C-alpha cells in the first residue's frame with residue numbers, strides 16, 4: 019500500500035492507503051472528517067469541495083495520492099477556533115442553508131470565489147456556483163450570504 | 172413579540188453544526204466492526220431470472236455474505252394506503268419483495284446483496300454473481316400499458332392498479348350541455364427525480380445481548396419505518412427495534428417511504444453478526460428513489476358567457492411504476508382530484524383516475540404530491556379559457572374566486588376550506604410583479620427582438636396532513652396525528668421530543684420559538700429532539716407540510732398540560748387557589764397579589780417535592796400530547812412569473828418571480844421565505860429543466876447529473892416572496908404550512924408566461940420541461956403555416 023502525507027487543517031497526516039483511494043474517501047473514512055460530503059458519482063454536485071493548496075477542488079475527482087505534500091483545508095478547519103469564518107457567519111445570518119448537506123461544499127467554493135474576486139456581482143456568484151447543486155434553498159439566500167460575506171472579507 | 176418568540180426571524184439553532192462540518196448524517200456514522208453492503212440491481216426493466224449463482228461471489232476476497240431473494244424469506248414491502256376502484260374492487264396490490272423473487276420489474280430492482288469488509292470488495296464480488304435473464308418486453312408508456320399485452324404483474328390485468336372516480340359524471344355532463352364555451356386541454360405532468368442532495372443510506376445493527384435491532388436511516392419518519400418494516404416485512408416487535416433518522420440531507424417526499432435497503436441491512440445484521448452499512452451512489456438514487464408526478468390528463472372546463480366556470484371534467488392516468496410505494500395510491504386521488512376546485516367556485520366536478528403499473532421506478536409523493544398536478548392542470552386550463560374567451564388573466568380568476576366571506580367553503584370534491592383570501596394574495600402579487608408596468612417592459616423586449624410574457628397561477632393546497640378520521644375513511648391504513656413530549660428538567664430547561672422530523676425545515680429553531688414564546692424561556696434553555704424512536708414516544712413524521720400545523724399543535728397541547736400542572740404546583744407552594752394562578756412571561760403569579768414563582772422554581776419544586784400532597788399532586792414535570800387535526804389546512808396564493816424569450820434560440824430567461832402566499836401565521840419569516848425559495852426552485856426546475864426520460868426498453872436515459880438537468884444557481888433569478896395571511900380557523904396557532912407552496916404555485920405560472928410570450932405567434936401550448944429546443948420548435952411550427960400562405 020502506498021503511503022500519503024499531507025497537511026489537513028493545519029495538521030500533518032500520514033497514512034497507508036490503496037492507490038485508488040479518492041481524496042474524499044481519505045478525508046471521510048481514514049481521517050473521519052465527515053464534513054466533506056459525497057452527493058454524486060459524476061463530479062457534478064460540489065458537495066465534496068475542499069481547498070487544496072488554497073484552491074477549491076472537488077475531492078471526489080482527485081486521488082488522495084495526488085494531494086501528496088499538499089495543504090488541504092476542509093470545512094472542519096475553516097473556522098478560527100470558536101469564531102466562524104465570515105463566510106460561515108454570512109450563511110447563518112442569511113439562512114443560506116437548510117438541510118446542510120450541500121453547505122460545506124458551497125461554503126468552501128464561495129470562499130475560493132471571494133479569494134479571486136473580492137466583489138462579485140450576482141451574476142458572477144451564480145455562474146461560479148454552477149458546480150455546486152443545492153436542492154433546498156433555491157440559491158437565493160446562498161447568493162445573499164456570499165454578497166454579505168464579500169463586504170466582510 | 173419577543174426576539175425569540177413567534178414571528179421573529181430567529182437565526183437557526185442547527186446551523187452551527189452544519190456550517191462547521193459537524194452534522195451527523197447516516198453515512199457519517201461509523202459502527203464498530205461494520206461491514207459494507209453493495210446491492211446487485213437489475214440492468215433490465217422486465218425480465219425473469221432464470222439463473223442466479225452467487226457461489227463465486229461468496230468466495231471472493233473480503234466477502235462476508237451474499238444473500239438473494241431465496242435467502243431472504245420475509246414479508247412484502249407494504250403499501251400504506253388502499254384506494255378502491257369505482258366498482259368497489261380494492262386496488263391491485265402486488266407482492267413487493269425486498270430482494271427480487273424470480274422476476275425483476277424495473278431497472279434498479281434489487282437482486283442480491285453482497286456484504287464485505289470494504290465497499291470496494293463488495294462491489295468487486297458483485298461482478299462475480301452470475302445471473303441469466305429471460306428478457307421480456309418492457310411496459311413503459313402508460314397508454315400502451317392500459318392496452319394490456321405484457322403485464323408488469325400477472326395479477327393486475329391491463330396493468331391497472333385501480334380505476335377511481337370522484338363526482339357525478341351525469342351532473343357534470345348536464346352542465347356542459349348548457350355551456351357557452353368549453354375549453355379543453357391535454358396535459359402531461361412530467362416525471363421528476365426528487366434528488367435530495369444526501370443520497371439514501373441505511374445501517375443495520377443487532378445487539379445479541381438485548382435482542383435489539385437498530386436501523387439508522389435517511390428517513391423523514393422513523394416511526395413509520397419502524398411500523399412498516401417491523402410489523403410487515405421483518406416481524407420484529409417495536410420494543411426490539413429502534414429506528415434512528417439522524418441529520419437528513421433533504422427529503423422532498425423521497426425519504427418518506429420504506430425502502431428495500433432498510434429491510435435488507437436490518438435483516439442481514441444478525442445473520443453476519445456485525446453492523447451492515449449501505450449508502451446509495453447517485454446513480455442508485457436516480458434508479459431507486461421514488462420518482463414524482465407522471466400524469467397524463469385530458470380536461471375540459473365549461474364556462475358561461477361571462478366566463479364563470481360551470482363544470483370541470485378530468486380524465487387522468489397516473490403512473491405507479493413497477494411496485495406500489497408507501498403513499499403512491501393516494502397521490503393521484505385524495506391529494507389530487509380533491510383539489511380540482513382550486514380557488515374557484517366551480518360547482519360541478521368529475522374526475523376519473525386510472526393508476527397504472529409500468530416497468531419503471533415506483534412513483535410516489537414529491538414536494539406537493541398531487542396538489543401540483545391539480546394546480547398545473549387547473550391553471551393551464553383557466554389560462555387557456557381566458558385566452559379563448561378574450562378575458563384578462565386576472566379578471567377570469569377574480570370572477571371565479573371563492574369570495575373571502577364564503578369560508579368555511581365546501582367544494583364539490585370533498586374538502587371544506589376553512590379560510591383564505593385569494594383576492595388579497597392576487598392583488599399583492601400583482602403589486603410585487605408591477606403588472607401595470609408589463610406592457611412597457613414587453614415593448615422594450617420587442618424593440619430588441621425578444622418576446623416577453625407574464626403568467627399567473629392562483630392556487631390552493633391541502634396540507635397539515637391530516638385528520639385521521641377523514642383519511643381513514645379514504646383508505647389510509649394509519650392515523651396522521653402527531654405527538655410531542657415536553658420534559659421540564661429540574662433546573663427549568665426544557666427538552667421537547669417531537670414526532671416531526673427536520674431534514675432542512677429548521678424545527679430545532681421554529682419549535683424552540685414556540686416554547687420560548689409559550690413558556691418564556693431563552694432559546695439556550697430549550698432542546699428539540701427528534702428522529703429517534705427510542706427517545707420520541709411516537710411520530711408520523713414530516714411531509715405534506717404537516718410539521719407545524721400538526722406537530723407544532725401537539726407541542727402546544729403538551730405545553731398547555733405543563734402549564735396546567737405547574738399551576739397546581741404554584742398554587743400549592745404559594746398557598747393559593749389553583750384558579751387564582753396566572754402564567755405570564757415565564758412567571759406564575761397569584762392574581763391580585765405580589766406573590767409569584769418563576770418557571771424554574773416550579774420545575775425545581777416538581778423534582779424536590781418535599782411537602783407535596785401525594786394524593787393530589789404527582790412529582791415531576793413532563794407531559795405528553797397527541798394532536799389529531801380537525802381538518803386539513805389550506806395554504807394558497809398567487810405566483811406571477813415574467814419571462815423573456817430569445818426567438819432565435821428558444822432560450823427563456825426568467826425575469827421575475829413574484830410569489831405571495833397565505834401560509835397562515837408565520838412563526839419565523841426567514842425560514843418561511845427560505846422554504847418558499849426552495850419550492851419555487853423545484854417548481855421552476857420541473858417547468859423548465861427537469862424531465863425524467865425512459866426509452867422504450869425501460870432504460871432510464873436521465874440517470875445522472877450529466878443527463879438530468881438540476882436547477883443550478885445560474886438557471887434561476889432571485890425571488891420576490893411575501894405573505895398575505897389569513898389564519899387557519901381550526902388550530903390554536905392559526906398556522907397552515909409552507910413546505911410545498913413554491914413547488915405547487917410556480918410551474919403553471921412559468922408555462923403560462925411562456926405561452927403568453929408566444930401567444931402573439933399563435934402558440935397555445937407548451938409542455939414541461941420547456942427547454943430551449945421545445946420553445947424554439949414551437950416558434951418554428953407557428954411560423955410554418957404563415958410561410959405556406
Ligand code: FES
Pocket residue numbers: 055056057058059060061062063064065066067076077078079
Ligand atoms: S461528490 Fe458530487 S462533485 Fe464530488
Ligand code: FES
Pocket residue numbers: 114115116117118119120121151152153154155368420421675
Ligand atoms: S441546503 Fe440542502 S442541499 Fe443545500
